[in-house]
Each structure stands twice: as structure tokens, then as C-alpha cells.
Amino acid sequence: MRIAVVGSGTMGHGIAEVAAMAGMEVKLIDISWDILNRAKERMLDSLKRLHERGTIRETPDTVMSRIEMSVSYDVAKDVDFAIEAVPEILDLKRKVFQELDRVVPKESILATNTSSIPISDIGEITSRKEKVIGMHFFNPPPLMKLVEIIPSKYTSEDVTRSTVELAKKMGKTPVRLRVEVPGFVSNRIFLRLLQEACREVESGEATIEEVDSSARNKLKLPMGIFELADYVGLDVVVDLWKVIVERGASDVKCSSYKEKVDRKELGVKTGKGFYTYPAPGKYSKVSLPAESKVPPERIISLAVNEGAWLIENNIVNAEEIDTVMRLGFNFPKGLLEIADELGLDKILNALREINSRGYEAYSPSPLLVKMVSQGQTGKSSGRGFYTYGKT
Numbered sequence: 001m002r003i004a005v006v007g008s009g010t011m012g013h014g015i016a017e018v019a020a021m022a023g024m025e026v027k028l029i030d031i032s033w034d035i036l037n038r039a040k041e042r043m044l045d046s047l048k049r050l051h052e053r054g055t056i057r058e059t060p061d062t063v064m065s066r067i068e069m070s071v072s073y074d075v076a077k078d079v080d081f082a083i084e085a086v087p088e089i090l091d092l093k094r095k096v097f098q099e100l101d102r103v104v105p106k107e108s109i110l111a112t113n114t115s116s117i118p119i120s121d122i123g124e125i126t127s128r129k130e131k132v133i134g135m136h137f138f139n140p141p142p143l144m145k146l147v148e149i150i151p152s153k154y155t156s157e158d159v160t161r162s163t164v165e166l167a168k169k170m171g172k173t174p175v176r177l178r179v180e181v182p183g184f185v186s187n188r189i190f191l192r193l194l195q196e197a198c199r200e201v202e203s204g205e206a207t208i209e210e211v212d213s214s215a216r217n218k219l220k221l222p223m224g225i226f227e228l229a230d231y232v233g234l235d236v237v238v239d240l241w242k243v244i245v246e247r248g249a250s251d252v253k254c255s256s257y258k259e260k261v262d263r264k265e266l267g268v269k270t271g272k273g274f275y276t277y278p279a280p281g282k283y284s285k286v287s288l289p290a291e292s293k294v295p296p297e298r299i300i301s302l303a304v305n306e307g308a309w310l311i312e313n314n315i316v317n318a319e320e321i322d323t324v325m326r327l328g329f330n331f332p333k334g335l336l337e338i339a340d341e342l343g344l345d346k347i348l349n350a351l352r353e354i355n356s357r358g359y360e361a362y363s364p365s366p367l368l369v370k371m372v373s374q375g376q377t378g379k380s381s382g383r384g385f386y387t388y389g390k391t
């Protein structure tokens with residue numbers, strides 16, 4: 001299997017490394033040799049660590065020997081698959097896809113690692129829009145197992161299936177969306193967590209530390225919501241929020257993230273966001289109060305409502321949502337599994353209460369309302385998003 005990876009930055013060098021580790025022949029393309037040489041160093045460093053830990057048996061040099069680097073797209077003339085990971089700018093991506101469409105064999109698939117640009121907007125520029133698909137890796141690709149697979153309205157079923165197979169061959173766990181939605185599954189649910197965290201604080205119901213304490217200590221999430229936002233980068237957070245809401249998702253009034261960005265406090269990468277970190281780019285777990293009055297079901301209520309929306313619109317099922325949250329966000333359990341344990345009636349009550357105060361985004365999903373009215377309130381009733389055996 002021969003693969004081209006276009007763009008060798010944060011994501012591209014990691015994707016190339018993953019493909020080479022899986023035994024594929026990789027052509028890594030970027031715009032300058034300086035950039036490619038930096039990517040080579042990063043891949044070597046990472047492979048050395050994986051080798052020392054025993055994750056890979058082959059030597060780093062053996063894996064690297066399968067990666068050919070180039071500043072010319074011509075090396076992609078015989079690949080079976082191309083994955084684009086250039087910056088998130090539509091015009092740039094369209095230019096890259098025109099070039100790939102010209103060089104890559106007509107029967108080969110062209111995938112984009114975009115986080116937010118509609119796949120059809122990219123596919124339309126090519127002469128093979130049924131062979132263009134989204135393949136959303138998580139950072140860092142060698143460690144994160146999840147890949148969201150997003151067919152556009154033009155993508156053929158065969159192409160989607162082949163892409164799912166490719167992700168598996170790369171050692172990843174693919175979650176395939178049946179229909180494309182802005183933000184895919186990962187960022188839509190993340191947005192809802194960010195929105196509720198912000199509402200908690202801006203409505204004066206809780207402090208930042210209380211929200212995060214509840215997320216970490218009661219929900220057992222690896223990070224608080226504001227801590228996670230700092231980790232991801234507040235500029236990235238503001239951007240994904242804007243993109244998803246502009247394409248139709250309901251909004252929640254919030255200025256906290258944007259204010260930080262205006263002050264150039266972008267989170268871990270600048271050393272300061274909602275919390276202060278040891279140095280720019282250096283994350284360390286933030287210290288939080290042990291106690292918090294914030295009910296855990298309220299923190300996830302909007303995210304669970306989004307999950308219900310994704311299910312009733314046949315985008316993904318409950319297991320798939322939970323896979324995304326476990327493997328993409330390191331949740332110890334799936335979001336909907338946690339919801340089942342807390343009680344869907346409690347989740348619904350939290351949504352109704354906030355909704356009654358004029359927050360339209362909290363309007364409960366018909367699926368959630370139906371489940372609760374039928375007594376499917378989660379684990380204690382034997383049925384919720386999942387079915388439970390008698391204990």
C-alpha cells in the first residue's frame with residue numbers, strides 16, 4: 001500500500017509516521033526542505049520513544065526507510081491513497097486537492113484531515129468528488145487511536161468502506177459518520193461541554209474552578225472543561241465554536257473564551273489561559289478544590305442532548321459517540337454511559353430547568369424526552385442509551 005501525506009506539520013508528520021509503522025510506503029510532501037527536515041527529526045524522536053517502550057519492534061531507521069520526502073507532488077503519482085494535512089484554509093486545501101487530482105491515479109482516494117471545512121467544499125474542486133472523504137485524526141496521531149471518517153454527500157459507499165479499512169490497517173479505531181455534520185461528532189460534543197461550562201460561570205452559578213472540580217472529581221474526566229480548553233488552545237476553541245454555530249448549531253451566549261484570546265492568553269501554548277502553566281507549551285495538571293457544588297449531570301447535560309440529537313438524526317449510534325469520547329478525549333467511560341449512570345431523568349431535568357430560563361440551545365431532544373417518558377432513565381431502570389442486565 002502506497003500513501004501520500006501532504007503537509008508535514010503537527011498532524012502530517014504523525015500521520016506519516018503511523019502509516020510507515022503499519023508497513024505502508026509513504027510519500028511525505030511539504031513546501032520546503034527545512035520543514036521536511038524538522039518533520040523527519042520529530043518522527044525519529046517519536047519512533048525512538050515508541051521503540052524504547054516496546055510499542056514497535058522495528059528500529060526507527062527501518063520505519064523511516066519507508067518514508068520518502070519531497071517538495072514535489074510528483075512523488076504521489078503512484079499512490080493508492082492521499083491524506084492532506086495542510087493548514088485549515090479552504091482556498092489552500094482546494095489548491096492542494098486540484099494538484100492531487102492532477103497527479104494521483106484516478107482510481108485512488110483523496111482524504112482530508114480537516115477539522116471543520118465541509119468535505120464537499122473540498123471535493124467539488126476535483127474531478128472525483130465521489131472519491132474525496134474526511135479522515136479526522138487526533139493529536140498526536142501515533143498515540144491517539146480515534147479516526148473519524150466523514151463521507152461528504154458525494155462520497156461513494158465503496159470509498160467510505162475502503163477508508164474505514166485503511167484506518168484499521170493503520171492500527172486506528174475508525175468511527176464512521178453516516179452523514180456529514182459540522183464539527184463531526186468530536187467537536188460538536190466538545191462545543192456543548194464548552195458552552196455549558198461557560199454558562200455556569202457567566203450566569204454566576206459556579207466558578208471556573210468549581211466547574212472543573214466537578215468534571216474531574218465527580219465525572220472522573222482526565223481534565224476539567226476549562227483546563228481542557230486551555231490544553232487544546234483557546235484560539236482553536238473560539239474557531240471551532242464559530243465554525244459549528246455559523247453552520248447551524250444553536251449558540252449559547254459566552255464571552256469568556258474570546259476575551260482570553262483577545263488578551264493573547266491562549267492556554268497551555270502561551271503559558272496562560274484560564275490557569276497559569278509552568279512555561280509556554282508546558283502543561284501540568286491544575287490544582288482544583290476537592291469539593292464543588294456543581295451537579296455533574298448539569299455539566300454534561302447539553303453534551304448528552306447533542307448525543308441524543310446525533311442518534312435521532314442517524315449520524316452515529318450511542319456506542320460510536322462513546323468511542324469518540326473515550327478515544328478522542330480520553331474519557332474513562334463513554335459520555336452516554338456516564339449519563340446512564342447519573343440518570344437520564346436528572347439530565348433532562350437539568351436541560352428543562354436551564355431551557356426555562358430562556359437558553360434555547362437547551363431545548364431537550366425529542367429522543368431524550370421519549371426515553372425518559374418511557375421509563376428508560378438509565379442504568380438503575382435497566383435501560384437508557386444502553387440495556388443493562390439484572391444485577
Ligand code: NAD
Binds near residue numbers: 009139
Ligand atoms: P500545521 O500548520 O502544523 O502543518 C501544516 C503543514 O502544511 C505545514 O508543515 C505547512 O508547511 C504545510 N503546507 C502548507 N501549504 C502546503 C502546500 N501547498 N503543500 C504541502 N504542504 C503545505 O497544521 P496542523 O495542526 O498539522 O493541521 C493540519 C490540518 O489538520 C488542519 O486541517 C487542521 O484543522 C487539522 N487537524 C489538526 C489537529 C491538531 O490538533 N493540530 C487535529 C485534528 C485535525
